[in-house]
Amino acid sequence: MKFIILKVNGKEHEFELGKDLSESTTLSQLLREKLGYTGLKISCDEGACGACTILMDGASVLSCMILAVEAQGHELLTIEGLPKDDSVIEAFANQCEPGYGTALQCGICTPGFVMSTKALLIENPDPTLSEIKQALSGHICRCGCYSGIARAVLNAARNTAQKAVQKKSDGSQR
């Protein structure tokens, strides 16, 4: 295998082994350094903080724990691949319900939380608080915005459902 092809955010990219990457290049390194997808962060680089989370075939994965060569043949989605009006992004950005603070402060962990939330809502569109805590417990937010994040996830679930209903009714009107 001299070349690998990675499909990221719907677009295929070809890389040459030995030139663009080596067998030990991690997916997180490749996505950041070669493709400029800097929404994912490399912080611990050993699977402990969740900042490098992306989706692979719709499930959340730690891109620092996957070799780039292993990702061939999978659908990769980084935060850059989400639409601007994504319900999860909006919910994290807008959280200000009194009593829960904001869902982010410095923001460096946020894309990871957002991507895990995407995966959670694909699997479980209406999660309870304890399911949210369980699903996101692989992430560290040192600013400590966990209360705001939980509210954001609950709101994102509600908004996603509403958008789906809206879409459906738009479709039936047509």
Added chain:
Amino acid sequence: MKKPYTPRKPRKYIGAYRPRIDGFEKASGQVKYVDDLTLKSKYPDMLYAKVLRSPHPHARIKSMNIEKAQTLPGVHTILTFQAPEFASMKPTSAGWTDGVDTVSYERMMWRHFKDRRVLGDKAHWVTDEVGAVVAAETEAIAEEALRLIEVDWEVLPFVLDPLEAMKPGAPVIHPEVSDNNVLPKETVGGSDVFVNKGNVDQAFSEADVTVEGTSIHHNATQASLDNWCCLVDWKDDKLTVISNSYETDQSRMHISEMLDLPLHKVRVISSYVGGQFGRGDTGDQPFFLFTAVLSKRTGRPVKFRHTRRESFHDSRQPAIYFGKVGAKKDGTITSMYFKSVGNSGAYADHTMFALKFAPTEISEVALAHIPNIKMESYGVYTNKLPACMMRGVGNSQFNLIFAHVVDMLAEKLGMDPIELALKNFGHEWGSIPDQSLTEVLKKGAAQIGWEQKRHSPGKGPIFENSKKRGVGFSFHPAWHAEWQEARRGLIQVGITVNPDCTVILEAPTVETGTGSNTCNVLGCAEALSFLGIGPEQISWPHVVDTEVSLKDCVQTDSAVAYLQSEVIVHAADEIKKQILLKVASILNVAPAEIDIAQGQVFNKATPDKTTPLKKIFYQGDLAPVVVKIGKTPNNERTGVPYIANFAEVEVDTDTGHTQVLKLVVINDCGTVMFASGAEGQQIGGQVIGVGEALTEEIIYDSTTGVPLNFNWIDYKIPTMADMPEVDPILLEVWKGAGEYGACGIGEGTVTCTPRAVLNAIYNAIGVRVNDIPVKPEKILKALGKAGGEL
């Protein structure tokens, strides 16, 4: 829906519950941090730097051989400590400033503790950066080169424990500073006994009741996710550095003074930073300098970044405290004595700031009504990670003993500790009971259910056969109010009003996540209400660049949010005058005849006849109206308000595991500048507070001095699944000087958490554990269910 706070004075924007101004950019991953800004693709000729790290806790380099490393393909340059740049470089202290003011080398804060070489031959802790630096085409090559450097170490005896280090015959770590490891007296911190009011010994002998206790605060680390990173490009006579330092002007001063470059030839740029929490003291870390030297030597931009493991680089100042308090039978405290021994680790840095400055402030505030007080402190070198500043410098450590002896005394007197606190603590500008403390404790007690849940120590009901619950609290004076920030000198802001009435607000500060940017935009919208604009019409440039920016307001003391907003009020007054002059000149009327409200210009004689300001501006030269002003903080001494944490815990007496069930965080803020951001701080601080109380600790192998858990798997930071429900309560009881009269809150939210949790644990199980983090084995030992050394 939880209950929002009630503002003292209704305002349009200040104090609002609303999203952060950078919420969308951050949530969508568009914000670029330094590592994102310095990709190889953007700097194709960039080299990567790595520095040699000591495998020994205390050792000197006898000789080095770099030949093999130098021949490794991809290695560009290797410099050793013997390179003339490093050999001639002045010694320094990483505690150069307290981060508040910008000072030169000569005015360095801890000028007697110049114990750091930028690149030296002596290592003082395992992983100390010494000996050699490498610039290579990739980080992997640089690391491989380090492995190929042959070092002949003279391994020296080491010491990890400060009490051992104080004993005669202990290894001397910095003979150039101290011959017995105890930091000498310093002009800033004063003598060992730094507070001595009245006669403590006599007061203790005359007291009806005395209690004494100890507490041990460990070395948690700041753990920002944004590992240290910088890119230095030194071409010809000009040096540019992009970094995630939280201050730019002081970094520029530091680099200028250490590398002997004029200030206009040093350009320091910071953008968004992924968390700060006190990390890095003044930002004048040695790696800025060796990266710069490598750039100069190679003629190429050089990037240096820590791995997460390497970013275990600073910690909180650990402190062992002894405290004693004497009182009359009615609960009037007559005497307090505190002594601390701090483990400063390998370098002094801000040890004495933590051990002396914070308690001194408290003695002037909370303890102002206690007639006899004595405090003494000793900072001691050991061969551990250097202890520096961390969110709430010194206060967390002092609070751990302070609210401990208060709780003990209350029990001995048979009083409610809330009653005891209100009877004794206030500040020198007020009377007892203190209004702020009263409200803070009253609200906290109500929210946690103090009356219903507090019981005699260990005498509450038992849940699931082995679990016991308890409640406890801790309180502390807040910091900082405006008068305590006078050392900063001028706070500079600029306002540009464009012809279409949109605004560019220059309130330079490095955005580390605190939310001061949103506070300032809200403050600007409030102050410019005559323009009829809202926060959406104001842009806040997030890049601080010493070449074009005003002086940055440094992100310390949690004070930036209100400091800049107070100056914005004055800038807005000034810009209104200038706008009126401009409008008068366009309309050819006298400035005194006209006014502006809600973006509409009118003649005072005919206020009903208005013209949009924008329309008038567009008839003129279309030059923006610009005001830049500087103002020193108002130094009117107004005291400070109070903060408190109440905790409810459940302790499993079989396993020793402690679960925090609920935390209530109460801050009297003076004025809430941005409610969602303030609550975010209150809630967010609990992650560090609970981590420090229960799980976070750097563990060393005592036989080798090697730190064992420089990673986030074994160094346990609370996640979402570990955290309890947190109820934030914002109050506006006290008020400082100025339009808003706010005080900082971010740091204080961490301060009271460990002691509140520990007092709750005591209430639950009836035995005290005062050594944090309170791991299960400590509980079991306290309960007599486990023996041996822990």
